[in-house]
Amino acid sequence: MMGWGKTAKRGNVLIAGFWGLACSVTAAEAELTFTPGSVPDGQRYILVSGEFDYGQDLEAFTRLVKAHDPTFVVFHSDGGNPVKAMELGRSIRAMRLETLQLKQLECSSACALAFFGGARRYAEPGAIGVHKASFSSAADLNRDDAVSRVQELTAQTITYMIEMDIDPALLQLSLQYDSDDIRYLSKSEMQAYRVTNVMSDTLAMAPPVLPAAPLKPQTQALPDSRIAPADPRFHIPVAQTGKVRHPSGSVFLRADTSQGSPKLLELRNGIRVKVLQVDDRWYKVSVKGHLGYLHHNWVKVDQFVGGPFENRYIQIASFDNYTEAENYIRSSTLPLAAYLATNHWFAVTLPITYPPKIAAEAVKKLKADGSVPADAFMTVGNTYVSKVCCQQKTQPE
Known part of the structure; x- marks a missing residue:
């Protein structure tokens, strides 16, 4: 995978391509979209634009990555649902993609969480904006439920930031700014909080105005060495039973297949569940007389690999x-x-x-x-x- 800033020439080429892109994109779209493209030196990227919505299906992003084989992801988004942004960030990390952010393209609020997913991350000073989270349905919540929602989201965010090697102290900074305000991070702040982990001054060497680099949608066939999921060596047994296992010690059973759906029951680690249905990312389960949904990340399935329950x-x-x-x-x-x-x-x-x-x-x-x-x-x-x-x-x- 090609990295940032190995030479001044490469840095200039990258910025040259994106200055034109920045000029052509004037506002984040309402719906989250994924657009493939390439910069003049041939490196491929995916532009993620629009608003993160908890109901968004990210399978389209995964398919595009497999087809387009990008080196990095760039964003034009003023936020949205933070849980969905973290889901995209985890996908970016799982596929070992890099993230690049220019000041001319907006990446603030929940978008910053998605940016954190980059295995290697570079952002221009002022390109990443943070503030405290808000809930669009806050008017429908009583005080206790609102406090519970905030606490749960905070715990999820801290866990995610640790996974991505971001200093969780950044969350404390973001909480100082209301949802109608944004704090754009300086170069030194991004380095101190580990928001960026590629130190490259070459990406700032481009002239201020350069011609646009058109997006170049591409497809790429998978090499013959790829082994199809149907290979019998890699059979995945159907999940039938398991135990709740979450890094924070507990998780909520949900009414539907999204973190924004109503909470039915708090389940502590070790509680057994019966898996009734396997969806793309969620299990429909029966537990303690309740029917609901758990994300597949938080169930240790008996039919999968074993090992000490508490170990990592x-x-x-x-x-x-x-x-x-x-x-x-x-x-x-x-x-x-x-x-x-x-x-x-x-x-x-x-x-x-x-x-x-x-x-x-x-x-x-x-x-x-x-x-x-x-x-x-x-x-x-x-x-x-x-x-x-x-x-x-x-x-x-």
Whole structure:
């Protein structure tokens, strides 16, 4: 994957393409859309524009990434639903895409959360705006429900920011600004809070006005080495039973397949559920006499890979095909393993799991000494189905 700012020439080419794009986009569209394109040096990108809505289906983004094979994602959005923005951010991270943001293209409020998903992130000073969250349906909530909603969203946001290696102290800064106000982050603030993790001055070297670079929709066939999900080696069993497992210790059973739907019941970790239906990202479950929905990230399914309930995986990389995952492991100096995930991707992890505190410290140490990529993270691994490859050293699970 091509990185930012390796040469001044590359930086100028990138900005040249996007100055024209900035001039051609005057306001964020109401509906979230995904537009493929390329800059003059051939690097591909996807422009995410519009408002994040909790009912938005992000499958179109995933399909476009597979077809277009972009290096990075750029945004033109003044926000929307933060939960949906975090969902897109996690997709961006899972696919190891980079994010780039120019000041001429708006990225504020919930859009910043999506930007955080970039494995490598660059933004011009003043390109990322933050403020406190608000609820469009606040008038329908009593005081206790409103407080509960705020607390839940805050917990989800902190968890997400830690996953993305963003300093959670940024949330405290954003809470100082009401929803009708925006704080645009300076260069030093973005570096201090780890909003950006690519330090490149070459991207600021372009002249102020350059011709437009037209969007160039493209498609790309998958190479023959890609292994189809129907391959019998990578069968995904139907989820039937499991236990609630959420990093914060509990999660709410929902009335429908969105985080914005009514909460039916708070479920603490370890509570058993029966899976009645498997949707794209949600399980319809029966639990304690209630029927409702849980996101598949928060259920440890009995039919999937086992391991100590409280332990965490350390995910190093992910690939949309087995061949690349196997080659990555074979070439690594670390002992690694690959897990088939429910989205048919392959997560590369350390071969054993660890208690949460040990895992968190291990991630910091491995990043500090350069043993793992900067976007490695700790995860409960609830979407891991089975170990399919190829740890180099035998260690107990």
